[in-house]
Amino acid sequence: MKNPAIFLDGTSAREHDVQVGISPVGITFRAPGHTYLWDVAGLDLVDHSDGGKRVRFSHASLPDARLIIADPAVIAQARDAMPGVFSNRRGGVRRDMRRLAIGVGGVSVGVLIVIAALPLIVTLLAALVPASIEEEFGEETRQAFAMFMPDTQKSCVDAAGLTVLQRLTDDLTVGQDLDPPPRVKVVPHDLVNAMAFPGGQIMIFRGLIDEAQSGEEVAGVLAHEIGHVAHRHGVERIIRDSAIDAAISVFIPGTTGGVGGQLATLLASQSYGRDAERQADRFAVERLNELNVRTDGLIAFFDRAAQDPERTEQDQTVLRYLQSHPSPTDRVTNMQAQxxxxxxxxxxQEWAALRNICNTVEAD
Amino acid sequence: MNDDAKPGWPEPALPSGASSVPDTSATTDAAPAGDGGAREAALTLEFHGTRKQFRRMLGRDVLLMFMTLGIYWFWSRTNVRRFIWSHLSLGGSRLEYAGRGIELFIGFVIAGTLLAITFWGLQFLILSLAGPRFGPVAWLLALYPLFTIFGLLAIYRRHRYMVRRTSWRGIRCGMTGSTGGYIAKVALPLVLTILTLGLAYPLITVATQRYLIGNMSVGSEKFVYQGRARDIFGRWIICWLLIPFSGGLSLSWWKGFTSSYQLRKTSLGSLRFSSMLRPMHVVGIYFLGGLVAGLIVYGLVFLVSTIGFGILSGLTTDDRNGFDQILFSAVPLFLLIPLFGPVSYAAYLYFVDYKFVEYLFETTAIVGTMDVESIAQVHDRHHGPGDGLDAVLGVDGI
Structure with a gap:
């Protein structure tokens, strides 16, 4: 029987022309000095080129040696005698799939650990940022903001209102030793909102004061914004976003600087943003509790937001995940409990003075 | 070559698990057939791959990449390399590629994590020291050398990974040197290239070729590289001047020319390589191949987005359920987006990279003879994570 094959012994590049005997238990052949008996248990199909017209075997006993068969009749004979060896390649795929599953599992655990540890790492890093640099970032952000909302470059400075605002700020920060300290101003704009910038700047929009039904509502919102300053959420956000951005641009190729990458960063960042809002809520309630001030103002404010039919409907949709603030309904429940x-x-009188703070406006 | 095998070898009766038994009757055959000069043989280089087989393999890979949201890319890259290696024969023996997809995947995760931490850490350091006004500029300035260093690391590590997983006639190829050693060799050429606005680039080309080839060996036989930058300066200057006028195509001319130059300056023992490659043909491959691949990719993107916007414009915005409608009618189209990446990868691989490789092998010949049987197995087998840096940095190709 002529079953030609080439044997490579794995120690030199010499080729040996051999004749192989094939049976269901394995392949046998004779090369100089040895008779080789490669049983199916140790036999592996290494290569399968030219659409299967050429096969290369290895054996566990001699991992570097190769037996190459390029005769279609011999390959067909081997395939009939040892079908398991030919499907062994799928064993390789199975092995890869198992490793992939382990790999993906390992990566997922790693990612979860990073996600869980990120807030702590970010807080530790934020502590290393000098207050002066944080203020610079705040100023930069505020200027960028002013480009599309020029009114934020003005301040409401009615004397009586300013006195109330300053007293309110002092009360809410007493004993807190905040660095940087919060600097609060009211801006003449209709938006019903307030925001804290990195570096301690807090901006309350006139719309919020107009909309509020008591001084406690404004005090609650202000306490919430001071909470952001106390926790340095602004600088934490910058640090966190850059981490998310780095991870996304590295692991999802092609997203660097693209809309997809930005959207992904936004989505990932917002989930941490919601945690920050809860933290600020907690700070506000704790401060108001310490001052023995009613929290119902703040609660009423969010409650009205929760009752807002448009807002409630939005909460039911996918859009909810795009909002950095937790749902007002959740917040009201949390705050009522504390x-x-x-x-x-x-x-x-003080409340009236605060309401009139925008009677005098001056540019910054 | 060796005709000591006996015809009519009986069907084996194997002892369980046995693999090799000394055959005392054949010990006299242990010496190679023929002695001395007779073992010197001329070697040929042939590429047996067909486009049809390659296309079929890529088609299957695109589907698997689509279904796994791109993760199969690491396995596909391995398939492509194995395809090329196993269809390339030197002296009648095919090369063998032992790399695995899982090694590339793990390598990518490791490299990505390290890179993300490095980027983030450095960005944090620079921004918190320099502030928002000067920080971004400082970060950009830091980014260029950082990317350059990582890019160089990726080039060396990818080459080393591929070489160490290649074998010929059962003899493993080896790669000495280190990433640090490579960076040390290209550092000065790199600085000079930056200072001369690119004019000194052949210094990098030759330093890279010398390091990557000079450290390579097939078993006990080492490759030798004898290129000199001054041989190729003249051509580079023309190429460099033409970059703005040729829309970058002069760089593909340069790629063709330097690939051919590299082969001509490389030897393995007494074997030399000769190359009949015409750089203009490479320009043609890059221009036409790039055009066809680009048309396929942008055609697909255009088709999907046109249909997508068609659906969107058909909906009235004041419809209260508009948002849901948009979401549901556009979902099937969103599902096609993960196809863009795999299609682009496969199109450029097939129309550009594969055709280049095919042409390179077609035009390469081996000159001289060599006692290939004296090449001995000396390199250890390598396992473990592959180089993931090239994947992280988005280095395409094979």
Missing amino acids: AKGTEGIMTA
């Missing part, structure tokens, strides 16, 4: 204070924070 609220203890019973007093008001300002007199009716």
Whole structure:
């Protein structure tokens, strides 16, 4: 029987022309000095080129040696006698799939650990950022903001209102030793909102004061914004976003600087943003509790937001995941559970003065 | 070559698990057939791959990449390399590629993690020291050398990974040197190239070729590289001047020319390589191949987005359920987006890279004779994570 094959012994590049005997138990052949008996248990199909017209075997006993068969009749004979060896290649795929599953599992665990540890790492890093640099970032952000909202470059400076605002800020930060300290201003704009910038700047929009039904509502919102300053959420966000951005641009090729990458960063960042909002809520309630001030103002403010039919409908949709603030309904429930204070924070006259703070406006 | 095998070898009766038994009757055959000069043989280089087989393999890979959201890319890259290696024969023996997809995948995860941490850490350091006004500029300035260093690391590590997983006639190829050693060799050429706005680039080309080839061996036989930058300076200057006027195509001319130059300056023992490659043909491959691949990819993107916008414009915005409608009618189209990457990868691989490789092998010949049987197995087998840096940095090709 002539079953030609080429044997490579794995120690030199010499080729040996051999004749192979094939049976269901394996392949046997004779090369100089040895008779080789390659049983199916150790036999592996290494290569399968030219559409299977050429096959290369190895054997566990001699991992570097190769037996190459290029005769279609011999290959067909081997395939009939040892079908398991030819499907062994699928064993290789199975092995890869198992390793891939382990790999993906390992990566997922790693990613979860990073996601869980990120807030802590970010907080530690934020502590290393000098206050002056943080203020520079805040100023830069504020200027960028002013480009599409020029009114934020003006301040409401009515004297009586300013006195109330300053007293309110002092009360809410007493004993807190905040660095950088919060600097609060009211801007003449209709937006019902307030925001904290990195470096301690807090901006309350006139719309919010107009919309509020008591001084406690404004005090609650202000306490919430001071919470962001106390926790340095602004600088933390910058650090966190850059981490998410780095990870996304490295692991999802082609997203660097693209809309997809930005959207992914936004989505990932917002989930941490919601945690920051809860933290600021907690800070606000704790401060109001310490001052024995009623939290119902803040609660009422969010409650009205929760009742807003448009807002409620939005909460039911996918859009909810795009919002950095947790749902008002959730926040009201959380705050109601923690609220203890019973007093008001300002007199009716003071509240009236605060409402009129934008009677005098000057440019920054 | 060796005709000591006996015809009519009986069907074996194998002892369980046995693999090799000394055959005392054949010990006299242990010496190679023929002695001395008779073992010197001329070697040929042939590429047996067909486009049809390659296309079929790529088609299957695109589907698997689409279904796995791109993760199969690492296995596909391995398939492509194995395809090329196993269809390339030197002296009648095919090369063998032992790399695995899983090695590339793990390598990618490791490299990606290290790179992300490095980028983030450095960005944090620079921004928190320099502030928002000067920080971004400082970061950009730091980014260029950083990318250059990582790019160089990727070139060396990818080459080393591929070489170490290549064998010929059962003899493993080896790669000495180190990433640090490579960077040390190209550092000065790199600085000079930057200072001369690219004019000194042949210094990098030759330093890279010398390091990558000079450290390579097939078993005990080492490759030798004898290129000199001054041989290729003249051509580079023309190429460099033509970059703005040729829309970058002069760089593909340069790629063709330097590939051919590299082969002509490389020897393995007494074997030399000769190359009949015409750089203009390479320009043609890059221009036409790139055009066809680009048309396929942008055609697909155009088709999907046209249909997508068609659906969007058909909906009225004041419809209260508009958002849901958009979401649901556009979902099937969104599902096609993961196809863009694999199609682009396969199109450029097939129309550009594969055709280049095919042409390179077609035009290469081996000159001289060599006692290939004296080449001995000396390199250890390599396992473990592959080089993932090239994947992280998006280095395409094979």
